[in-house]
Every structure is written in structure tokens, then in C-alpha cells.
Amino acid sequence: MTNQNYLSKEMMWKATASCDATYDGVFFYAVKTTGIYCRPSCKSRIPNDKNVTFFWSADDAQRAGYRPCKRCRPDLRFPKYDPLAFILEDTIQLIKTCYKQNISSHDIASNVGVSRFHLNRIFKDRMGCTPRMYMERIRINKAKELLLTTEYNSTQIGYQIGYQSISSFYNAFKRNTGFSPSQFRAIHASNTLNHD
Ligand SMILES: [Zn+2]
Incomplete structure (x- = not known):
């Protein structure tokens, strides 16, 4: 996962x-x-x-x-027809495949075929966050992985995961982790050293 x-x-x-x-x-x-x-x-x-x-x-x-399970039939896509669940699933799939690109909430909503307002409401209702926040978390998780497993600097990583400027990457990273990308890398690097 x-x-x-x-x-x-x-x-x-x-x-x-x-x-x-x-x-x-x-x-x-x-x-x-x-x-x-x-x-x-x-x-x-x-x-x-x-x-x-x-x-x-x-x-x-x-x-x-x-x-x-024979009772809830999880193998059938949606046993009780639930159009909102389709929208939700499409949105999640779209974000997972496109998060590295410069994609706006408007793009996501129009791809899924609903208004941005409607999509935000459905998503927030079921996932507890907006599609934008969800995409941000996916990007930041990827950034953490790249910081710890590659030599790329923050700017390179920011662009790789779809941020158009280093400051928006930096702010998003800080908002999600409480650290700057370089602090995050330094802390984890020293942790590894201590444990070796
Ligand atoms: Zn069941």
C-alpha cells in the first residue's frame, strides 16, 4: 500500500x-x-x-x-448503484496517474465530468479532504521517498512530482511534514547513521 x-x-x-x-x-x-x-x-x-x-x-x-465474501460481494464493482462512488473512484485513479503533471482542481473535475464545487463536496464528504489536498499528500509521500532514496535536490524533486515552483513545493512539504525537504532528509540521514 x-x-x-x-x-x-x-x-x-x-x-x-x-x-x-x-x-x-x-x-x-x-x-x-x-x-x-x-x-x-x-x-x-x-x-x-x-x-x-x-x-x-x-x-x-x-x-x-x-x-x-458471499454476503457483501466485494468482487462486484458496486452492488448497490452508487454514482458518487464512481466519481470518487475515477478521481482517485486520475490523481494517482497524473499527480506528476501540472494538473489543477478544474482539470480533475472536468476529466471526471462534474463541477469542481460538486467534486470537492463529494470528495470531502467521503475522504475528509479535497482532491487537491489528496493529490498534495500523494506528491509529498513521493517526495519523501525521493529524498531518502535518491540524490536529487529539492528543486529537482519538486518538479518531478508536479510542482511548478520550488516555493509551492517547499510550502506543501512543510505543511504536511512540519519540515523543509532538506531538514527532512538530514534528520532521516542522521537517524540511519545512528542505527548503523
Ligand atoms: Zn462481507
Whole structure:
């Protein structure tokens, strides 16, 4: 589950334990002891959280060897027709494929086929953030990875992940992590040294 920690494990576990249907289609949970995976809203017995693994798609769960639950049918795309879930899923897919480009909220909304206002509302409702914030988190996660695994400087990294100026990258990074990109790299580099 790389690059996608916009939902924390705690949030997903909370949604699972409360059978929260707003997350249907957003993630799936699988239970090690039964080998079965479900939608968050499934009314089957709440599993022990130690046995639960989360997946972003039914395909991922199946590839990991889990079978779909007969009760909530997570293998069917949307058993109860939910147009908002389609919009949400399309938006997430679009952002995941296009975050490296200079793409605005307007571009995202018009690609998905709704107004920016409408999309912001749906997204905020179900994901707790706007598409723009979601894209920012994906970019910053990628930036962290590049800072720790490559020699690129902040400017190069900022451009690689879709920022048009170093200051907008810097501000977004600071907003999300509390550090500047170079501070972040320095802290983690010294951590590694200390542990070696
Ligand atoms: Zn189920």
C-alpha cells in the first residue's frame, strides 16, 4: 500500500468496526483466519483487528489469495448503484496517474465530468479532504521517498512530482511534514547513521 496513506490504518479499522458504508469501494479488508475479504460495510462478524489486512482494490485482495465474501460481494464493482462512488473512484485513479503533471482542481473535475464545487463536496464528504489536498499528500509521500532514496535536490524533486515552483513545493512539504525537504532528509540521514 505505497503512496496511498491518505487513510490511516486507524481510520480504516474504525470504518470496518462500525460497518461504515461511506468507505465501500474505497478500501477492502481481508481476514487472515478465514481467507475472506469484505467491504467495510459488511455486516458479518467484526474480526479481530490483529487478523485484518487492508487493500485498496478487490483485485489486490484476490491476488493476495483472499476469496470474496458471499454476503457483501466485494468482487462486484458496486452492488448497490452508487454514482458518487464512481466519481470518487475515477478521481482517485486520475490523481494517482497524473499527480506528476501540472494538473489543477478544474482539470480533475472536468476529466471526471462534474463541477469542481460538486467534486470537492463529494470528495470531502467521503475522504475528509479535497482532491487537491489528496493529490498534495500523494506528491509529498513521493517526495519523501525521493529524498531518502535518491540524490536529487529539492528543486529537482519538486518538479518531478508536479510542482511548478520550488516555493509551492517547499510550502506543501512543510505543511504536511512540519519540515523543509532538506531538514527532512538530514534528520532521516542522521537517524540511519545512528542505527548503523
Ligand atoms: Zn462481507
